[in-house]
Amino acid sequence: MEKKDIIQSFKDSLFTGLIALALFGPIVGLRTASKGEGLFITPQWGVVFLLVGLCILGRFLINLNSARKTEITFFSKFTSKFSAITEDKAKHFAITAILFAVVFPFLPFTDRYFMDVAIMILTYIMLGWGLNIVVGLAGLLDLGYVAFYAVGAYSYALIATTFGWSFWICLPLAGVFAAFFGILLGFPVLRLRGDYLAIVTLGFGEIIRIILINWYEVTNGPDGITGIPRPSFFGLPFKRSPDEGETSFHLFFNLEYSTMHRIIFLYYLILVLALITNYFTLKIRKLPVGRAWEALREDEIACKSLGVNPTNTKLTAFAIGAMFGGFAGSFFATRQAFISPESFTFIESAIIVAIVVLGGMGSQTGVVLASIFLIGITEMFRDLEQYRMIAFGGAMVLIMVFKPKGILANRKPTILMHGDKK
Amino acid sequence: MSNLLSVENLTMKFGGLTAIDDLSFDAKNNQITSIIGPNGAGKTTVFNCLTGFYKPTDGQMFLHREDSKISLRKYTDFKIAYVAKVARTFQNIRLFPVMSVLENLLVAQHNELMIASGYSLFGLLNLKSYRDKEQLAVDKAKYWLDIIGLTHRADDNAGDLPYGDQRKLEIVRAMCIEPRLLCLDEPAAGLNPKESAELNKLLKFIKTEKQTGILLIEHDMSVVMGISDHVVVLNYGKKIFEGTADQTKNSKEVIEAYLGVDE
Numbered sequence: 001m002e003k004k005d006i007i008q009s010f011k012d013s014l015f016t017g018l019i020a021l022a023l024f025g026p027i028v029g030l031r032t033a034s035k036g037e038g039l040f041i042t043p044q045w046g047v048v049f050l051l052v053g054l055c056i057l058g059r060f061l062i063n064l065n066s067a068r069k070t071e072i073t074f075f076s077k078f079t080s081k082f083s084a085i086t087e088d089k090a091k092h093f094a095i096t097a098i099l100f101a102v103v104f105p106f107l108p109f110t111d112r113y114f115m116d117v118a119i120m121i122l123t124y125i126m127l128g129w130g131l132n133i134v135v136g137l138a139g140l141l142d143l144g145y146v147a148f149y150a151v152g153a154y155s156y157a158l159i160a161t162t163f164g165w166s167f168w169i170c171l172p173l174a175g176v177f178a179a180f181f182g183i184l185l186g187f188p189v190l191r192l193r194g195d196y197l198a199i200v201t202l203g204f205g206e207i208i209r210i211i212l213i214n215w216y217e218v219t220n221g222p223d224g225i226t227g228i229p230r231p232s233f234f235g236l237p238f239k240r241s242p243d244e245g246e247t248s249f250h251l252f253f254n255l256e257y258s259t260m261h262r263i264i265f266l267y268y269l270i271l272v273l274a275l276i277t278n279y280f281t282l283k284i285r286k287l288p289v290g291r292a293w294e295a296l297r298e299d300e301i302a303c304k305s306l307g308v309n310p311t312n313t314k315l316t317a318f319a320i321g322a323m324f325g326g327f328a329g330s331f332f333a334t335r336q337a338f339i340s341p342e343s344f345t346f347i348e349s350a351i352i353v354a355i356v357v358l359g360g361m362g363s364q365t366g367v368v369l370a371s372i373f374l375i376g377i378t379e380m381f382r383d384l385e386q387y388r389m390i391a392f393g394g395a396m397v398l399i400m401v402f403k404p405k406g407i408l409a410n411r412k413p414t415i416l417m418h419g420d421k422k
Numbered sequence: 423m424s425n426l427l428s429v430e431n432l433t434m435k436f437g438g439l440t441a442i443d444d445l446s447f448d449a450k451n452n453q454i455t456s457i458i459g460p461n462g463a464g465k466t467t468v469f470n471c472l473t474g475f476y477k478p479t480d481g482q483m484f485l486h487r488e489d490s491k492i493s494l495r496k497y498t499d500f501k502i503a504y505v506a507k508v509a510r511t512f513q514n515i516r517l518f519p520v521m522s523v524l525e526n527l528l529v530a531q532h533n534e535l536m537i538a539s540g541y542s543l544f545g546l547l548n549l550k551s552y553r554d555k556e557q558l559a560v561d562k563a564k565y566w567l568d569i570i571g572l573t574h575r576a577d578d579n580a581g582d583l584p585y586g587d588q589r590k591l592e593i594v595r596a597m598c599i600e601p602r603l604l605c606l607d608e609p610a611a612g613l614n615p616k617e618s619a620e621l622n623k624l625l626k627f628i629k630t631e632k633q634t635g636i637l638l639i640e641h642d643m644s645v646v647m648g649i650s651d652h653v654v655v656l657n658y659g660k661k662i663f664e665g666t667a668d669q670t671k672n673s674k675e676v677i678e679a680y681l682g683v684d685e
Contacts, residue, residue, distance in 0.1 A: 287545040288528070288535035295529040298518035305473065305510050306530045307503030307599055413522035417560065417576035
């Protein structure tokens with residue numbers, strides 16, 4: 001390490017500090033406070049200087065680290081170890097993770113809060129796996145995936161409240177509706193690729209949300225739909241005092257009534273749904289249609305020259321991806337028992353896309369890791385209230401810095417001629 | 423030898439520019455027909471018309487079968503490969519780079535496998551009928567990989583192969599759709615002399631062993647003269663000469679087109 005390098009990195013850190021000052025100055029430094037009548041600005045320069053100082057120090061340390069120009073720096077050691085674990089032992093990891101997920105509700109430290117977070121993470125994992133078909137395999141960047149989530153949730157809510165059918169009938173119907181909307185979106189965007197496709201799908205997501213807000217007669221507008229039936233355990237409802245002629249879950253199994261029963265049931269429900277999504281994706285990836293999706297992602301013109309029908313291939317990707325979004329949507333509706341357009345804003349789409357991209361496009365395990373990381377970190381910092389989005393952003397930046405291709409970016413061929421050599 | 427392809431009065435205009443002007447030629451079964459000409463002569467445009475990427479302004483293209491002939495104008499897009507069985511390769515290689523070599527060859531057999539998998543239904547149920555069909559497809563891929571000597575790399579990503587091997591892989595990938603007509607757009611571009619010789623061998627093999635006619639665009643004259651049965655020379659979208667390789671070499675018009683005319 002030469003003196004010149006140190007001066008250079010010191011200059012660079014000062015420049016970083018300047019940018020930090022420009023950003024933090026107005027955002028953090030000038031705080032509005034209401035005193036008596038009207039708003040006043042209270043400056044808090046101490047905090048600003050602390051933050052700027054941290055930025056300068058951090059940048060300086062990173063510079064020193066990279067200036068050493070050796071392979072085995074702290075960070076690369078960390079990341080290479082991490083990828084070694086996950087690449088070689090992806091299968092072991094998957095089995096362990098599933099086993100852990102199965103016993104999770106009965107672990108001693110698991111309480112209601114943990115269960116809720118786990119259900120949320122699993123919902124995002126399922127959405128991530130569903131979107132992975134469209135974005136990861138078929139390479140169609142869909143920024144409006146939440147639309148299918150919304151269609152699934154509203155289909156379930158409307159069918160269940162209107163006809164009173166059970167969850168298990170409404171679930172596939174919601175999936176079919178969502179798939180139909182997937183095809184509906186698919187048709188106009190067949191010719192689009194990349195940025196243009198992203199813009200149109202983004203618009204589609206907003207269109208669905210705005211329809212939900214304005215179509216008051218059907219969707220009840222911004223008030224949302226209340227009283228969505230809770231799922232029952234094969235006909236046994238989770239109620240303290242069941243209606244006349246009904247047996248509820250705790251009475252049937254001779255248990256003491258607890259609200260946890262329903263939570264645990266919901267947890268296993270979403271776990272099974274998510275695993276079905278995963279199993280289906282892993283299977284279909286090895287079928288001709290799955291290979292055609294990936295080929296389409298690689299080169300559409302070459303696909304055409306080989307007789308692959310790009311229209312059908314894209315539409316199946318949209319439809320199947322949307323279907324799983326719809327399943328997740330019905331689960332969401334039955335869990336919340338209340339839905340409104342508020343739950344289906346663009347930020348949801350953005351989070352799902354972030355999970356897929358940061359997990360490593362097309363990687364199933366990557367989606368799991370990214371969901372746990374992003375949703376878990378955001379939840380851990382829930383006490384910070386509005387600052388928790390900083391934690392979310394920070395988590396994204398960390399992944400992008402250390403794993404620019406996503407947490408797990410390795411792709412295994414769908415079929416091998418010489419068998420597995422490893 | 424029977425006619426395979428007849429192009430009649432083909433014209434392609436892009437606005438005011440006439441890229442192909444009233445072009446007619448024939449290509450025969452089990453023969454290699456080369457289309458040569460200086461840069462910008464309209465060779466690739468002919469290919470794009472034949473393979474459905476462009477819709478010609480005027481003219482007809484017929485593909486002859488045993489007892490009938492079909493008009494290629496009727497087919498566009500992916501149907502050229504799927505229904506009419508015209509396959510092509512590209513000037514800049516278009517493999518699926520992060521898919522394995524074997525997967526590349528299986529995508530080329532997509533339509534048969536799709537039907538065999540009952541549009542994914544039988545495949546999801548993992549029925550034996552589908553698994554057998556998939557094995558057949560793998561066997562076919564292996565057959566072609568043996569021919570180009572790439573079997574040992576079947577499970578590697580296509581993008582990781584050396585350039586020459588990628589060229590050969592693209593050709594056999596096109597062969598996996600069992601084409602009646604194979605259109606090769608500058609297959610020898612960027613190859614060293616040894617690789618060119620291997621390419622010649624491969625093309626000769628396809629020509630004699632398979633029921634396929636080959637249409638070839640090429641600048642490498644050692645390839646053109648070495649293997650062509652018939653040569654069509656284009657300049658500014660017009661056919662200026664047609665004949666065997668030897669006739670072409672000695673043709674005054676062709677030499678003038680390439681080297682210019684003495685003032």
